[in-house]
Amino acid sequence: MPRLRDLDLDRHLADPALKQEFVTPMFDLIAPRYDAFTRLFSYGMDRQWKRDLIRRVVALAPPAATVLDLACGTGDLAFGVARAMPHSHVTGLDASPQMIALARERKPGVVGAPEFVVADMAAIVRPDSSVDVITAGYGFRNTPDHRLALREAARVLRPGGVMVTLDFYRPESALWRALLIGYLRAAGNIVGWLWHREPVAYGYIAPSIAAFVSYRTFAADLSAAGFEVVYIDVHLFGGVAIHVAVKHS
Numbered sequence: 001m002p003r004l005r006d007l008d009l010d011r012h013l014a015d016p017a018l019k020q021e022f023v024t025p026m027f028d029l030i031a032p033r034y035d036a037f038t039r040l041f042s043y044g045m046d047r048q049w050k051r052d053l054i055r056r057v058v059a060l061a062p063p064a065a066t067v068l069d070l071a072c073g074t075g076d077l078a079f080g081v082a083r084a085m086p087h088s089h090v091t092g093l094d095a096s097p098q099m100i101a102l103a104r105e106r107k108p109g110v111v112g113a114p115e116f117v118v119a120d121m122a123a124i125v126r127p128d129s130s131v132d133v134i135t136a137g138y139g140f141r142n143t144p145d146h147r148l149a150l151r152e153a154a155r156v157l158r159p160g161g162v163m164v165t166l167d168f169y170r171p172e173s174a175l176w177r178a179l180l181i182g183y184l185r186a187a188g189n190i191v192g193w194l195w196h197r198e199p200v201a202y203g204y205i206a207p208s209i210a211a212f213v214s215y216r217t218f219a220a221d222l223s224a225a226g227f228e229v230v231y232i233d234v235h236l237f238g239g240v241a242i243h244v245a246v247k248h249s
């Protein structure tokens with residue numbers, strides 16, 4: 001397997017056919033330290049954003065819901081939803097086998113704990129309209145084609161079902177974009193080198209945000225995929241947002 005630093009990051013990010021080839025080995029590499037990195041570099045805000053997302057889900061979902069957490073990583077949101085909605089059935093899916101292994105280690109065998117599967121969120125092995133709720137934390141930005149993944153989410157969600165997403169978005173202000181992305185680039189490269197001897201391991205975050213859409217464009221993409229966007233919670237001047245969307249009946 002090539003070292004991450006030997007791959008052409010810009011080319012892999014720009015080409016949907018190549019992006020997954022970079023993204024999955026990168027998340028496999030950083031999986032053991034991913035949660036610590038996220039807490040550190042969001043100055044703890046990640047926890048609050050995830051709490052807000054779960055609060056939105058609880059307000060809109062039936063108590064015994066079938067829930068899919070897309071790009072679940074080590075399972076933060078999946079466990080959070082399962083705790084907040086003890087009668088629900090939660091499945092977390094992620095493309096990274098290492099992330100899924102860590103998620104499964106968090107509470108093996110506990111009744112009511114989520115199930116975890118290695119899977120591609122752009123090709124979900126579920127029938128049409130079979131899921132009540134979808135959550136996704138920093139998921140759609142990391143897929144090769146977020147519009148394709150949105151259409152797949154719309155396919156498996158039942159009409160009237162709710163999807164709540166949290167992610168970083170390309171800030172619309174050029175000045176703020178340069179500051180936020182510059183900070184994430186510098187901090188990510190330093191920590192990537194210190195922790196993994198692979199600057200690009202976290203250096204990837206900044207270009208992935210620069211190459212992504214704004215939170216407003218993401219809302220338009222949700223609408224185009226068959227959702228009604230009912231609420232957007234904007235943070236960091238458009239650098240982060242929680243979208244609450246309901247699938248059209």
Ligand SMILES: C[S@@+](CC[C@H](N)C(=O)[O-])C[C@H]1O[C@@H](n2cnc3c(N)ncnc32)[C@H](O)[C@@H]1O
Pocket residue numbers: 020023024027038070071072073074075076077093094095096099119120121122136137138139142143144
């Ligand atoms: C930034 S992490 C987010 C983890 C978790 N949701 C959280 O909020 O902490 C992004 C995750 O997206 C996953 N991912 C990337 N492409 C994917 C795909 N096509 N299908 C499913 N998961 C994918 C990665 O493996 C990684 O675990």
